[in-house]
Amino acid sequence: MKPLGFRGILLCAVVLLMAILPQAHALVPGDVNGDGRVAIDDVQFALKAALGFISLNSPQTIAADLIPIPGKAGNLYGDGAVRIDDVLQILRISLGLAELPQGSISVRLENGEAVFEWSGGEGTYTITFRQQNKSITKKIVGAPKLVISSSLKYNGATKTFESDYAPFKDFGPDLPVVVSVSSGVEPSGLVGALQFAPLRHAPSEYRRDWLKLDAEPPYTAPAGTITVRGRALQPLRVQAYLTPPSGIPVKLKLQMEDGRIENTVFGPTLAAGSRFSLSFKLAEPGVHMVEILHYTGEAALNQPIYVGGVPLLPSYVDV
Known part of the structure; x- marks a missing residue:
C-alpha cells in the first residue's frame, strides 16, 4: 500500500464511519455509492476501501478504480485495484478539477429483445457481462451491436436447443449486471460500460x-x-x-x-x-x-x- 502522506491524512480527516455501503444503480466513474453524482461521500467510501476497512462489490470497484489513465488490460482507466491515487482522483472530480475519458454503450428493446449498441464502426468486439464472480463473454465481428435473441439454436455442447438468454441461467435477479465492450481481436481498449438490473425474459x-x-x-x-x-x-x-x-x-x-x-x-x-x-x-x-x-x-x-x-x-x- 502506498504511504498516505499529507493529502491522505487530510482525506482521512473527512471520513465518516458508515456501516452499510449502498447498492450502486448507475455506472458513473467516481460514483461509488451509486446515487448518480460524484461527491465527498464517494471519496469517503473509496478511501475506506483503499485502507482495507471495507470491501467493494464489482460495480463499485469499477466506479472507484480510476487511475492510471489510460488504464491497464484494455480499460479506459484503472488497473483493477482501488488505491489512494484513485481516492484523490475521485476528490478532484467531485471538486470539478478533473474529468475522465468516456466510452458509450446503450441498451434498448426491439420487439421484446435486448439490443446493446456502442460507439464505433465495423470491427471485432468482445462483450463481457459480469455479476459478482460470474461472467459471460461474447465475440462480435461486424457492426457495433449485440442482440440477445429468443430464437432457439442448437448448442452442440449441451445437445439442446436454446436461446441467447440460456447462458445467463446462473445469474440472479437481485444483483446488478455490468456489461463492458472492448475492441480488437485481443481486447485493446474499453469502448464502453453500462450497469443495469437484470429481469426475467418472457415470451410474448x-x-x-x-x-x-x-x-x-x-x-x-x-x-x-x-x-x-x-x-x-x-x-x-x-x-x-x-x-x-x-x-x-x-x-x-x-x-x-x-x-x-x-x-x-x-x-x-x-x-x-x-x-x-x-x-x-x-x-x-x-x-x-x-x-x-x-x-x-x-x-x-x-x-x-x-x-x-x-x-x-x-x-x-x-x-
Missing part, C-alpha cells in the same frame, strides 16, 4: 387475426398508467389480466368504446368489430404481463412490459 403473443391494436404496448416503460386501444376482430372476453412481478394476476376489464357486449357460456364477450380500451397501472420494478383473451380462453395478447431493468435471465422457453 399477439394474434393479429384476433384483434388489431392502435399501438402495441411498450416493452419497456417507467412506473405509471398504460392505456391500450384497439378493435376486436374476433370475439374477446371482457375479462383481461395484468400479472405484476409478485405473480398474482390482477383482473382488468376491457372498456367498450363502440360495439356490443354479449353474454355467452364463456362470460361477457366483446363482439367482433367492437372497439375497446384497456388501462392498467405499473407500480413496481420487474416484469408485468398484460393478457387479453380470445373468447375460447386462448391468449389474443400476452405481452411483457419491463419496468426498471433489461430482460437477460432466461425463462422456461429459453433453455
Whole structure:
C-alpha cells in the first residue's frame, strides 16, 4: 500500500464511519455509492476501501478504480485495484478539477429483445457481462451491436436447443449486471460500460387475426398508467389480466368504446368489430404481463412490459 502522506491524512480527516455501503444503480466513474453524482461521500467510501476497512462489490470497484489513465488490460482507466491515487482522483472530480475519458454503450428493446449498441464502426468486439464472480463473454465481428435473441439454436455442447438468454441461467435477479465492450481481436481498449438490473425474459403473443391494436404496448416503460386501444376482430372476453412481478394476476376489464357486449357460456364477450380500451397501472420494478383473451380462453395478447431493468435471465422457453 502506498504511504498516505499529507493529502491522505487530510482525506482521512473527512471520513465518516458508515456501516452499510449502498447498492450502486448507475455506472458513473467516481460514483461509488451509486446515487448518480460524484461527491465527498464517494471519496469517503473509496478511501475506506483503499485502507482495507471495507470491501467493494464489482460495480463499485469499477466506479472507484480510476487511475492510471489510460488504464491497464484494455480499460479506459484503472488497473483493477482501488488505491489512494484513485481516492484523490475521485476528490478532484467531485471538486470539478478533473474529468475522465468516456466510452458509450446503450441498451434498448426491439420487439421484446435486448439490443446493446456502442460507439464505433465495423470491427471485432468482445462483450463481457459480469455479476459478482460470474461472467459471460461474447465475440462480435461486424457492426457495433449485440442482440440477445429468443430464437432457439442448437448448442452442440449441451445437445439442446436454446436461446441467447440460456447462458445467463446462473445469474440472479437481485444483483446488478455490468456489461463492458472492448475492441480488437485481443481486447485493446474499453469502448464502453453500462450497469443495469437484470429481469426475467418472457415470451410474448399477439394474434393479429384476433384483434388489431392502435399501438402495441411498450416493452419497456417507467412506473405509471398504460392505456391500450384497439378493435376486436374476433370475439374477446371482457375479462383481461395484468400479472405484476409478485405473480398474482390482477383482473382488468376491457372498456367498450363502440360495439356490443354479449353474454355467452364463456362470460361477457366483446363482439367482433367492437372497439375497446384497456388501462392498467405499473407500480413496481420487474416484469408485468398484460393478457387479453380470445373468447375460447386462448391468449389474443400476452405481452411483457419491463419496468426498471433489461430482460437477460432466461425463462422456461429459453433453455
